[in-house]
Amino acid sequence: MSSSSTKNSHLQIPCCGATAAPPPTPSTQSNPFSSSSSSAAAADVLSHLLHRLPPSLTSIPSRRRLNSSSSAAADDAVAVSPQIISLKQTNTNINSDLLLASRETGFFQLTAGDHSIPSKLAESAEIECLSLFELPIDQKHHRFPSNWPTGFDFDEEDGFNPDTLCLDSTESDEPGLNSVREFIHEMERVGLEVIESLSKSLGFVNPARKDPTRICSLLWVSETEMTTCKEPGRMYPYIVGLQYQIRSQKYSLQSGSGLVSVLPQIDSVLVSLGDIAKVWSNGQIKNVRGRPIPIIEDKEEQKPRCITMSLLISLSLDSIVSPLLSLGEMETIEEEEQQDDDEKKKKKEGDEVSIKFSSFYFEDYAWRIYHERLSTKDPLDRYLI
Template structure:
């Protein structure tokens, strides 16, 4: 349809913005659709972020959370409920009234410091590497600040007559006695037989003295290698913070002076069929930012002989009416095998949460590999 010149002038005068040469054309359906899509996506993203649980938010601090370990008296009555509760909820606690003299701990520390002051050739001569025994200076320079560590047998720290380690030996045996008492208490309270009860000709446990240097800075790290154990004990000579890796993550603890810090290990967790929490490795002394301070920590590890096997120790199954059900039998290495069951499994029967495995293979793996982000027991879970 053609317009005359007068009609065009009339239209332009009444609607100048609609037909101006410099005005942008109205949005087409495609551009409107793109704008709506972007707006809708932004709204959806905003709603998603608001629905995220608090646990998925970024941490506000990198330092480990601080926990005060429960202080439990090692009385003749063995306060088993508190020990079991702390072992099940945290995996660590501190003991008082343990009867270990503080002067003995100081003498053992001085003897240990003298070992770290030895020249390298003397260290290799007196303490040759015989896995897991001997000095470990951590050849990998990974910037984590891992220091030197020394592993000794609790009953025979050194065969050399040139070294006097009488205080360290006596101190280790005193800690071992407390550790075996703790294992007995946890076993009774947890409802399973104590595998370390001496009933045969061979000793069912092995005790190692683990001496390591403190780590400068506030960053929690593994201090050298670590070794699987049932329980580990550290006497607190002075007020100092420690970092430890529990099942709930890195934790900072400050035990009381003259108490014994007890950590539950991976072997105890398997024995309890996962009921007990554990600590990976031993507690590492933190020196803060003071690089001039010198500190070593002495841990007594109650562990197993290399030829041992590990598996859950399940109590006899109990039927609904409370009668004992004798359908369990001990397998190799103390494993309990439940017969029958299936989908019609009776109430009260328990199934193992871990497979039976070789202690030597497991110990070699956790000692030589750095399991910082993955639990080494995961491969054995049922």
């Protein structure tokens, strides 16, 4: 396998495996953040600089585990069936159904007839990924070296979480991963359709269509021997997350209203809306934190070794995250000012929506929530205005 630097030079989409230059400090450049969040921005800039130091000079904050009683409650809860959304409906129906699911739960499912991803492709991709987890540890390190956030993560700090592999589009070009590569492509296609429909429903310009270089896709593969794992695993911010339902399996989701147990249909795609989608929507939707975690109903029964595969459509590391509704309104105001139409300006000023989130660097936010375990508080709260 080629070195990490060579690999990243071939990326068609700037992704999270490449490390961007540190953001300039306020002393060298005007601060892109609002004054009301200056302390949070300063903390992020500091963490941005600290995590570039050698590991011996820094200490990663300990990751807190989920509250055991909350995890047990998710196990005991009756699994809900996520709302079914069809992207093939008329625009009116899509907007209505998608808005309802986005605002009430932050997750939904797409049935097999809607997403058009062959079940055999998902099964083949799972088999190929399982073969990677069966490699000796030295071969895992050699083929997929850790280059945050991509590569194998063995969670050597506490040994609590299962092994995790994060692949971007270039790593799927490795020999023996033909199905994985096609699976990533098909899941990404569906995810981009979801983002487009979401932007139309909520009324903001879709950044993935406006500037595709801002978007990157990461396949997160977690090994589980179907034991009693209830942790959400490594968290990474995303716009939308997608998980193909190969078999009948309940999952725990950490939504804005707490842990919830869900049971999607077989061959459906479980879609969750992430932190970035919540900020883009200016807080109009609920977000799901982390990835779906399998729920083990019969802990005594021997279960086959398997994995979970979640595709996260996220942002390039050098991105700045901001509410998009307000930005669209500001652009409209500027156009109206150029037209020198006082009546239009007054009307628009009366319709403005207040901004609920301050802007922040994506890389700093991603690094922080990846290495910290925030179980009781939404990490986006620090950016609320």
